[in-house]
Amino acid sequence: MRTVVGLQLKGLAKSYGPVEAVKGVDLTVYDGEFLTLLGPSGSGKTTILRLIAGFTLPTAGQILIQGRDVSQMTPAERGIGMVFQHYALFPHMTVAENISYGLKMRGWPAQKRETRVREMADLVGLHGMDKRLPRELSGGQQQRVALARALAFEPALLLMDEPLGALDRELRIRMAAELRRIHRELGTTVVYVTHDREEAMTLADRVAIMHQGLIDAVGSPHDLFSVPPTRFVASFFGGHNLLPAQLTTQSPNGHVRVQCLGQDVEATSGSDLTGTGNVWVVIPAQAVKLGHGSATGLNIDATVVETLYVGGSVQVTCEIAGVGRLLANLPVEDGLGLEVGSKIQLLVKSADLVAVAREADSTAIAAQPAASAATEEVDDLAKDI
Amino acid sequence: MNAPQIALSAVLRWLSFAFVLLLILFLFIPVIIIVILSFSNATVLQFPPEQFGLRQYVAFAQSQYWTSSVIKSLSIAFPTALVATLVGMPAVFAFNRTRLPFREGLELAGLTPFLLPGVAYAVALYAMYAQFHIVGTTVGLILADSVIALPFVVVIVGAGIKRVPQDLELVAMSLGASRARALIGITFRLTLPAIGAAFVLAFLAAFDEATFVNFVGGPDLVTLPKAIFDSLRLGVDPLITGIATILMVITGMAMTAAVWLRRT
Numbered sequence: 001m002r003t004v005v006g007l008q009l010k011g012l013a014k015s016y017g018p019v020e021a022v023k024g025v026d027l028t029v030y031d032g033e034f035l036t037l038l039g040p041s042g043s044g045k046t047t048i049l050r051l052i053a054g055f056t057l058p059t060a061g062q063i064l065i066q067g068r069d070v071s072q073m074t075p076a077e078r079g080i081g082m083v084f085q086h087y088a089l090f091p092h093m094t095v096a097e098n099i100s101y102g103l104k105m106r107g108w109p110a111q112k113r114e115t116r117v118r119e120m121a122d123l124v125g126l127h128g129m130d131k132r133l134p135r136e137l138s139g140g141q142q143q144r145v146a147l148a149r150a151l152a153f154e155p156a157l158l159l160m161d162e163p164l165g166a167l168d169r170e171l172r173i174r175m176a177a178e179l180r181r182i183h184r185e186l187g188t189t190v191v192y193v194t195h196d197r198e199e200a201m202t203l204a205d206r207v208a209i210m211h212q213g214l215i216d217a218v219g220s221p222h223d224l225f226s227v228p229p230t231r232f233v234a235s236f237f238g239g240h241n242l243l244p245a246q247l248t249t250q251s252p253n254g255h256v257r258v259q260c261l262g263q264d265v266e267a268t269s270g271s272d273l274t275g276t277g278n279v280w281v282v283i284p285a286q287a288v289k290l291g292h293g294s295a296t297g298l299n300i301d302a303t304v305v306e307t308l309y310v311g312g313s314v315q316v317t318c319e320i321a322g323v324g325r326l327l328a329n330l331p332v333e334d335g336l337g338l339e340v341g342s343k344i345q346l347l348v349k350s351a352d353l354v355a356v357a358r359e360a361d362s363t364a365i366a367a368q369p370a371a372s373a374a375t376e377e378v379d380d381l382a383k384d385i
Numbered sequence: 386m387n388a389p390q391i392a393l394s395a396v397l398r399w400l401s402f403a404f405v406l407l408l409i410l411f412l413f414i415p416v417i418i419i420v421i422l423s424f425s426n427a428t429v430l431q432f433p434p435e436q437f438g439l440r441q442y443v444a445f446a447q448s449q450y451w452t453s454s455v456i457k458s459l460s461i462a463f464p465t466a467l468v469a470t471l472v473g474m475p476a477v478f479a480f481n482r483t484r485l486p487f488r489e490g491l492e493l494a495g496l497t498p499f500l501l502p503g504v505a506y507a508v509a510l511y512a513m514y515a516q517f518h519i520v521g522t523t524v525g526l527i528l529a530d531s532v533i534a535l536p537f538v539v540v541i542v543g544a545g546i547k548r549v550p551q552d553l554e555l556v557a558m559s560l561g562a563s564r565a566r567a568l569i570g571i572t573f574r575l576t577l578p579a580i581g582a583a584f585v586l587a588f589l590a591a592f593d594e595a596t597f598v599n600f601v602g603g604p605d606l607v608t609l610p611k612a613i614f615d616s617l618r619l620g621v622d623p624l625i626t627g628i629a630t631i632l633m634v635i636t637g638m639a640m641t642a643a644v645w646l647r648r649t
Contacts, residue, residue: 055555075558082559088552092575105561149560 004031005067006189007052007157012061014047021047023213024061031066032187034180036200038237039210045193048210049159052191054078066156076105081150081188085162087142089134095121095145096130102153120148123182140171147179151186160192164199176203197237201225209233225284229270231356234282235365241283241326242365244358247273256355261323265298267353278358285315285367287352288328290335292345298353300346302326304338317366318344327367416633423626430623441627451628454612458592461523461608465530465591470584472531473538481546482554482568495539498532506532507600514601521603529597534587541586545579545647546572582643589639 007029014022022044029035039045050056052063054075063071070078081102089098096117103113121127124144134142143163150158163179164172176199183190194200200207201221208218211232217224228234235242245260256269260281267281281298292299302318305325314335316328328335328346338344418432423441425434445451473495479485480492498506510529511520519525549572557567595610602611609628616622 053555053559055558074563075555076561076563078559079561080559082556084552084556086550086552088550088556090553090557090571101557101562102560105557105566146556149556153561 005029006031006033006065007191008062008064008067009048009052010062010064012048012051012063013059014044014051014056015059020213022051022058025213025215027208027215027218029189029191031189034183034190034192034203034205036204036207037191037193037210038195038197038200038207040195040236043210044213045195045210046161049161049191049193052157053080053082053159079153079155079157081153081155081158083143083146083150083158083160083163085165087134087139087146087166089142089145089149091134093133094130095126095132095134095137098134098145099130099148099152102149106153108153116152120152123151123185124148125178139167140175143167143175144178147182151182151188154188156189158188158190160190162194162196163192165194165196172199179203197239200237207237209237211236223270227268227270227354228282228356231280231358234280234354234356238282238284239367241285241288241367242280243283243320243323243326245279245281245355247277247279247355250274258353258355260298261300261320263298265353266296266350267355268351269355271356273355273357276357279355280358282354282356283326283348283367284352285327285329286313287348288326288330289347289349290330290344291347293347297347297349300326300348302344302346304340304342304344306340307335307338309336314338318346325366419626419629420633422623423630425623425626427623430621430626441624442631444622444624445627445631448624451609451612451624454607454609457607458609461526461530461594462588462592464527465534466584466588468527468531469534469538469587469591470580473535473583474542474580477539477542477546478568478572480543482551482572492539492543496536499536503533503596507596510597511600520601521606523606525601526598526606526608527591529601530591530594533594533597534590537586537590538583541583541647542576542579545576545582549575578646581646585639585643585646589636 005028007027009025009027012022012025012027013020025044025048037045037048047056051058054070054073054077058071061071062069065078065080090101093101099117099120100108100113103116108116117130121130124147126141126144126148129137129141134145137145143166146163164175167175180203192200192203204221206218207221207224209216209224209232217229217233219229224233225238228238228240231242234240243260245258247256248259248264249257250269250273254269256267256273256279257264258267258279258281265281273279283298288300300318300320302320304316305319306317308315308317309332312332314330314332316330316335316338318326318328320326326346330338422430422432422434424437424439425431426436426438426440427434428440476491476495480488485491507529514520514525514529553571553575554564554567557571558564562570593610594608595614598606598608598611599614602608607615609632613625613628616625
C-alpha cells in the first residue's frame with residue numbers, strides 16, 4: 001500500500017468567463033502511482049492537466065507536488081515532465097538535442113547531458129537514432145523521443161495528454177505495454193489523460209473518472225468496473241447495461257434489494273443509497289446468460305434484435321418489452337444459433353447485479369462495446385481557449 | 386471505359402496541354418524578346434537584332450543616370466524591407482501568441498494596403514507629406530513604401546507562425562525554459578525562414594514601386610522605376626532591355642531564395 005503523496009489537488013477550480021471547466025476537484029495521487037484521468041471530451045480532464053502543468057492558473061484551489069505548493073509557479077519551476085498527443089518534438093533539433101533540451105535548460109554540464117541522453121535513448125528503445133530529425137521517424141518513434149525528453153531530467157511527476165491517441169491500434173497496444181515497462185523501471189508518478197476506457201483500464205493503477213468538471217469516482221479499474229458507484233461510471237467506464245428499478249431495502253453491508261422487471265432481487269451497491277427510491281440496476285453484458293428459473297437472480301424475457309459474432313463470443317442486442325434494449329455477450333455455442341425476432345429467456349446472477357442512484361427518467365440504456373464508447377462528444381472546451 | 390471514351394479523354398488531355406502551352410508562350414514571349422534584344426548592339430530597338438553584343442549592359446554601367454538610380458532604389462528598398470519586417474514581425478507574434486483584444490481586426494488592418502487603390506492613397510499621402518514638408522525625402526518614401534511592403538510580412542510571417550504548434554512552446558516551458566526563452570528559442574527560431582522570405586518579398590515590393598515615387602518622391606528622388614518612366618518620355622533607349630533583363634534575373638533569384646527559405 002502506497003502512502004507517500006506525489007500529487008495533491010485541493011478544491012481545484014478553473015473558470016473561463018462564465019464557463020466552469022473544473023468545479024472544485026480534490027484528488028490524491030500517491031508517489032510512484034500510475035493514475036489515469038478518464039472522461040469524455042469537455043469533462044475538464046485536459047484543463048486539469050494544464051492546471052497541473054502550469055500552462056494556466058487556477059481560479060481557486062491548490063496543487064501540491066510532493067507537499068510543495070506549486071499553484072502559482074511557472075511551468076519551468078514546477079519540474080514536471082509532459083508528453084503531448086501530437087508529440088510536440090522540436091522539428092529543427094535532432095533526437096539527441098530534443099532529449100537534452102530540458103537538461104540544458106536546467107544547466108546540466110555537457111558531458112553529463114550526453115550520458116543521460118544515451119541512457120534515455122536506450123530506455124525507450126531508440127538506440128543509435130540520436131542524430132535523426134523528428135521528421136525522419138515514425139509516429140511511434142516520435143512518441144518515444146517525447147517520452148525520453150519528458151523523463152530525462154528525472155521529474156517528480158509525468159503528465160501525459162492522450163499520448164497514444166495519434167497512433168494506430170496495433171502500435172497503441174505495443175506502446176501501452178512499453179509505457180507500463182518504463183513506469184515499472186523508473187517508478188515516476190504518472191497522471192495520464194485519456195478518453196479511451198480500454199487504455200485507462202489496461203494502464204492504470206487507479207482511474208479517476210471525470211464528468212462535467214468534477215471527479216465522479218476514483219478507484220482501481222477492477223473495482224470501478226465490477227462495482228461502479230455511479231450511473232456515469234457504470235455506463236462510461238463499464239459500458240454496462242442499465243435497467244430502471246426501485247430500491248426496497250438497504251442493509252449496511254453493501255447489499256440491497258431492488259424491485260426490477262417485477263421481481264424482487266438482491267444486488268450489490270458501491271455507494272450509499274439512503275434516501276434514494278429510484279435506482280439503476282447495472283448489468284454487465286458478459287454477466288447475461290441464457291437460461292431461466294433461478295430464484296437468486298434476475299430473469300429477463302426479451303426479443304433478439306441483432307446478433308454480432310465478434311470472435312470468441314456473440315454480442316446479442318435484445319429488446320425488453322416496455323423497458324428498452326439490453327446487450328448480452330453470450331458464449332458462441334449459446335449465441336450463434338439465435339434468430340433475429342425470436343423470444344429468449346435470459347438470467348443474471350444476483351452477485352453480478354449492482355445498484356446505483358437514478359434520476360427521474362426511466363429508459364433502459366444498453367451496454368456499449370468499448371470501441372464505440374464516448375467518441376462522439378463535443379470538442380474539449382479547454383483546447384479551444 | 387470503352388474505346389471512344391479513351392479517345393475523347395486523350396483529345397481533351399492534348400487540348401488542355403496545348404492551351405497551357407499557349408498561355409505560357411503568351412506570357413513569356415515578350416520576356417524572351419526582351420532578353421534577346423538586350424544582347425543586341427543596336428542603338429535603336431529592332432527585332433531581330435542585326436549584331437549581338439553587350440552594348441546595352443556597357444552603356445548601362447557607364448551611365449551615371451542609371452547607376453545612381455539603381456543605388457537610390459537599393460537605398461530605399463533595403464530600409465523599407467527592414468522597417469516592414471521590424472514592424473510586421475512583432476505584430477504577427479502578438480496576433481498569434483497573445484490574447485490581445487481585436488486581434489483579427491488588427492490583422493485585417495495590416496492587410497489593407499493590399500486592398501487600397503494605390504493612386505488614391507498616393508494622392509492622400511502627397512497632401513499630408515506636403516504639410517509636413519517631407520515630399521522628396523528618402524525617409525518619406527521609405528515610410529510610404531513600408532506601408533506597401535507590410536502586408537507581405539503580415540501574410541508570410543503569419544502563415545509561418547501558424548505552422549508552429551503552440552504545444553512546442555508549452556513543452557519547452559515544461560522542460561524548464563522561461564516564456565521568453567521558449568518564444569525566442571523555439572517559435573521565433575522556427576519562424577525565421579518565413580521572416581527571411583517576407584524580407585525578400587518586402588524588398589522586391591519596394592524595389593519595384595513606381596506609384597508613390599511619382600507622387601511623394603518629388604523631382605529629385607529618382608529610383609530605377611522612376612528613371613525608366615522618365616527615359617520613356619524622351620524616347621526608347623534600348624539599354625532598358627538590359628536593365629529589364631538584370632531585374633528579371635535578380636527578381637528570379639530572390640523569389641527562388643524566398644521559396645527555398647519557406648520550405649526549410
